[in-house]
Structures are given as C-alpha cells and as structure tokens.
Amino acid sequence: MFGMTNTQCSIAITTHNRKEDLSVTLEWLQRYREDIVEIIVCADGCTDGTQDFVRESYPEIILMENNPGRGSIPSRNRMIRAARSELVLLLDDDSYPVEDGFFSAVECVMRECPEIGALTFPQRSDEFPETLEQKDFGESQVVATFTSSGTVLRKELFKSLGGFPEMFFHAYEEPDFAVRLHAAGYKVVQWNQLTVRHHFTGAMRDEGRTHRRHARNEFWSTLIRAPWILVLPMLCYRIFSQCRYACRRGFSWVVREPQWWWQAVGGIPEAVKQRCPVDTASYRSWLRLFREPKPFIKEEPS
Helix, strand or coil: CCCCCCCCCCCCCCCCCCCCHHHHHHHHHHHHHHHHHHEEEEECCCCCCCHHHHHHHHHCCCCEEECCCCCCCCCHHHHHHHHCEEEEEECCCCECCCCHHHHHHHHHHHHCCCCCCEEECCEEEECCCCHCCCCCCCCCCCCCCCCCCCEEEHHHHHCCCCCCCHHHHHCHHHHHHHHHHHHHCEEEEEEECEEEEEEECCCCCCCHHHHHHHHHHHHHHHHHHHCHHHHHHHHHHHHHHHHHHHHHHCHHHHHHHHHHHHHHHHHHHHHHCCCCCCCHCCCCHHHHHHHCEECCCCCCCC
C-alpha cells in the first residue's frame, strides 16, 4: 500500500505499447513502496494489453487511459495535475531511480532549496554506454533544460506556469517549460549525486520521427516564448541547426525535413494564439545556459 511515508513525492509514468519495458520499471519501483505516495501510469492509446497488465499485477497503482492516444505531453499534464503530492517525479516507462534513499534525498533538496523549480538527474543510459559504469558525474549544475525520463517538478508551480503545451503532442516540452521557470526566477538543477537508469528501449521509438517532432515543437516554442526582437533570428537559427543535424544523419533524414516544415507552418496560427513571451534578458540568459551551465550554489535565506 502506497502512502505510508514521511516523504511527499508521487511518480508519473506515461506509456504507449511498451508493456514489457513498463513491467521492468514497475517491478524495480517496488523497492520504493515505503518512500512514495503513489504511482500514476497513463496508458496513452495502448493496444498491447498494458491496461489489463497494470490492473491485474499492480491494483494499487493509479491507472489513467487515453483512448485514442493524446500524446505523452497531454498525458503528463493530466498526471501531474492529478497527483496528490507537491513533488512529482516524471519517468519514462523504461527509466527508474537507482540509489536507495533517492526520495528522501530529493525531498530534502527541494525543501532546503525553494529556488529549484525542476530537479533533474544524470542518466545511466544504453544510448550512452559509458554512463552505465560512470562513478563521478561532477558537481551539480544549473542547466537550461531537463528530461521527462527523470525529473522532479513542483506541482503547484507547474500549474501556475501553465503546464506543458499540449499542441506539441510529444517532445520539446522540457526546454519550453524550463525557459518559463528561468524567467520566473527559478532554477533547473542537474543534481549529480543521484542518478536514473534509462534503458532507452528501441520499442516504439523512431529517431527520425522524434527529431522532426522536436524540430517542429522547437519552432513553435520560439514563436510562443521568444521576445519579438529575437523571434526571426531564432527561427532562422532553429531551422538551420535542425537541417545541419539531419545532414549529419544522412540523405534519408534530409529528404524528410520538409515534413516538419509544413507541420510547423500549419501550427503558426495556434502558436501565435498561445504566445506568452518571456522578457529579453531572461531569454538570452537561458540560451547561454545551453553553452555554459553554472555551478549550483544554494541560496542563503535573506
């Protein structure tokens, strides 16, 4: 039974037709049963029996369903807003915390450092095999973004800043939220004393499709968040940088680039409708964090 704990953290996992990977993650999370309030799983358009598996094997887990699928971003919005705890750990269906005492440490950091709006962690990922046995990830840093496969957010702050843009469907919700946190005076901190294991499964994962969604959503986010003086140069840079990346991946990627261009153009009216820019100074300083993360120094109470 969840909830018999002194910590105040929920776990939110979105999944789409990866029942086998989800089963590994949920089995691992049982070691933290006494350390969390609840696990919420959103089965987004699943047709592989995920829902029945969760109901039968883990009846204590809160199961949400999207039929048809609405995307990982609307799923995360729904779970975070429904969570009973102020702190919510976002995970993928193939990622989970590694260390014992993970949640106690997280709550301690978030309680002592109210300036942290998002607490993210290094990932021990099959995508980067050298991280699997890495001993030292360095000092904790203030960074420009986070990953939804292993980040703690503050529920009420998340709600007050409007959550993730649901028009994105999947990808780039993290930088879009991070720039709003930055402009509101909060920090995204990569806390390098804790880690997340991310198996980065190939199931239901199409790198090219993810790239095109990321590029499209990055374009929309620029329209929504950038001050007008920076919109045109930033859009030109975004298109150029994404095209350059596609060129590095090969001809088959390049010929598919127009797919996201047309999608991005089609979404311009909605992006302009949702436009809520941050101030120029905040936007510029947020961009600098991509190149130059800063050491995290705990703020002393005034």
